[in-house]
Amino acid sequence: MSEDKVTIKISKDVYEKAKQYIEKYGGFNSVEELVEFVLNEALSEEQGEAQRVYSKEEEEKVKERLRALGYI
Amino acid sequence: MVAMVSKPHGGRLVRRRATGKRLEALREEAKELPKIELPYDIAVDVENIANGVFSPLEGFLVQEDYLHVLYDMRLSNDVPWTIPIVLDVDPDEIVGVKEGDDVALTYNGKPIAVMRVEEIYGWDKKEYAKMVYKTTDTRHPGVAKTLEKKELLIGGPIDLIDHIESRFEKYLLWPEETRVLFREKGWKTIVGFQTRNAPHRGHEYVQKAALTFTDGLFINPLVGWKKKGDFKDEVILAAYEALIKHYYPKDVVVLAVLRTAMRYAGPREAIHHAILRKNFGCTHFIVGRDHAGVGNFYGPYEAWDIFDEFPDLGITPLFIREAFYCKKCGGMVNAKICPHGEEHRLKISGTKIREMLKKGEKPPEYMMRPEVAEAILRFDNPFVE
Numbered sequence: 001m002s003e004d005k006v007t008i009k010i011s012k013d014v015y016e017k018a019k020q021y022i023e024k025y026g027g028f029n030s031v032e033e034l035v036e037f038v039l040n041e042a043l044s045e046e047q048g049e050a051q052r053v054y055s056k057e058e059e060e061k062v063k064e065r066l067r068a069l070g071y072i
Numbered sequence: 073m074v075a076m077v078s079k080p081h082g083g084r085l086v087r088r089r090a091t092g093k094r095l096e097a098l099r100e101e102a103k104e105l106p107k108i109e110l111p112y113d114i115a116v117d118v119e120n121i122a123n124g125v126f127s128p129l130e131g132f133l134v135q136e137d138y139l140h141v142l143y144d145m146r147l148s149n150d151v152p153w154t155i156p157i158v159l160d161v162d163p164d165e166i167v168g169v170k171e172g173d174d175v176a177l178t179y180n181g182k183p184i185a186v187m188r189v190e191e192i193y194g195w196d197k198k199e200y201a202k203m204v205y206k207t208t209d210t211r212h213p214g215v216a217k218t219l220e221k222k223e224l225l226i227g228g229p230i231d232l233i234d235h236i237e238s239r240f241e242k243y244l245l246w247p248e249e250t251r252v253l254f255r256e257k258g259w260k261t262i263v264g265f266q267t268r269n270a271p272h273r274g275h276e277y278v279q280k281a282a283l284t285f286t287d288g289l290f291i292n293p294l295v296g297w298k299k300k301g302d303f304k305d306e307v308i309l310a311a312y313e314a315l316i317k318h319y320y321p322k323d324v325v326v327l328a329v330l331r332t333a334m335r336y337a338g339p340r341e342a343i344h345h346a347i348l349r350k351n352f353g354c355t356h357f358i359v360g361r362d363h364a365g366v367g368n369f370y371g372p373y374e375a376w377d378i379f380d381e382f383p384d385l386g387i388t389p390l391f392i393r394e395a396f397y398c399k400k401c402g403g404m405v406n407a408k409i410c411p412h413g414e415e416h417r418l419k420i421s422g423t424k425i426r427e428m429l430k431k432g433e434k435p436p437e438y439m440m441r442p443e444v445a446e447a448i449l450r451f452d453n454p455f456v457e
């Protein structure tokens with residue numbers, strides 16, 4: 001899994017704000033997760049594919065359940 | 073028709089399902105928190121919020137949003153929203169709870185979510201009834217239910233920490249799943265169909281009329297509390313399975329349930345139903361005659377007219393007139409395409425169908441497919457007692 005990841009630097013200020021956001025609203029386990037989500041969303045919006053907001057792994061999980069239930 | 077990808081309502085699909093370490097931490101925290109026990113209807117809506125069915129809502133409405141929804145049918149950020157999703161509590165249930173505190177929401181005594189209490193506020197239940205149901209007549213089931221609610225509302229985001237088991241687990245799909253599913257099927261246009269009935273020929277007609285110019289059909293019955301005399305949930309599903317098996321091409325239909333209460337709010341609920349299906353990934357939504365109506369509280373086409381007020385809804389409503397069998401036309405038609413008089417028309421009556429089934433009889437084929445009737449009659453008692 002780790003070889004699929006790269007390191008990105010962001011300003012401390014934004015990082016702190018992101019941390020506070022998560023503390024306040026929850027929904028994300030880490031700043032990393034939030035950053036990935038927001039970026040993904042921005043990019044998929046650009047491509048007109050707003051529904052592709054989940055990671056590959058999560059999507060695989062969804063497909064597994066759909067297959068198990070006979071939907072695909 | 074322009075192929076469009078349906079965006080979740082408000083821009084992104086909400087996900088407030090705690091996972092991993094955060095889930096563990098919240099489950100621990102919930103043990104110590106003040107607890108608010110939820111009735112089933114609200115508990116399932118907590119799960120709907122967490123799984124994005126109610127996107128962009130992240131929790132129960134705070135006062136500013138509540139008032140906007142009540143009077144403008146929009147959230148305070150102007151996104152269309154017509155049914156206030158609120159959590160009512162008694163003052164003595166929240167003794168010592170302040171704004172900013174966390175509380176545990178429980179169902180059958182088990183914590184299912186943690187809620188951050190952003191605001192505690194009073195509300196005028198009669199005013200709610202007047203705005204949402206357009207009446208304060210207690211013979212309206214939604215009004216009666218509203219007036220019985222508790223004195224205060226609490227608003228704030230929720231984080232789901234447990235799932236409420238369903239009798240229909242196999243049919244329980246969430247928006248992130250249907251969106252993947254529709255994409256896997258290669259569907260670009262998907263029409264949503266709301267129902268609380270076993271399908272007769274009229275339902276089949278409107279679904280197929282819509283399916284003629286869309287890629288896929290999403291049949292999405294509401295399961296949960298029903299009035300006495302309505303079809304049982306398991307009967308509706310069995311009836312649809314029979315219809316799909318015998319009368320729909322392979323791979324054009326997805327059948328999944330939605331657990332949420334009927335409000336019987338007519339036009340407002342028609343918009344609400346459309347928004348929910350938009351979140352599931354539908355691009356189109358069939359709006360019935362007197363959609364979500366009850367008794368004579370709403371005009372037959374009020375639920376169509378209200379869509380004029382929401383050009384920015386982001387899902388296309390389809391208004392298809394109810395079908396009947398015309399002897400002269402020689403098939404199922406509707407008033408828009410059949411020029412013949414009443415004497416040639418055989419009406420499909422839901423009441424008549426139910427009466428016949430109650431006696432163990434198969435309705436005539438122009439009303440209900442025999443395979444569907446057989447599937448229903450396999451149940452000892454297909455109706456809610």
Ligand SMILES: [Zn+2]
Binds near residue numbers: 398400401410416
């Ligand atoms: Zn005719």
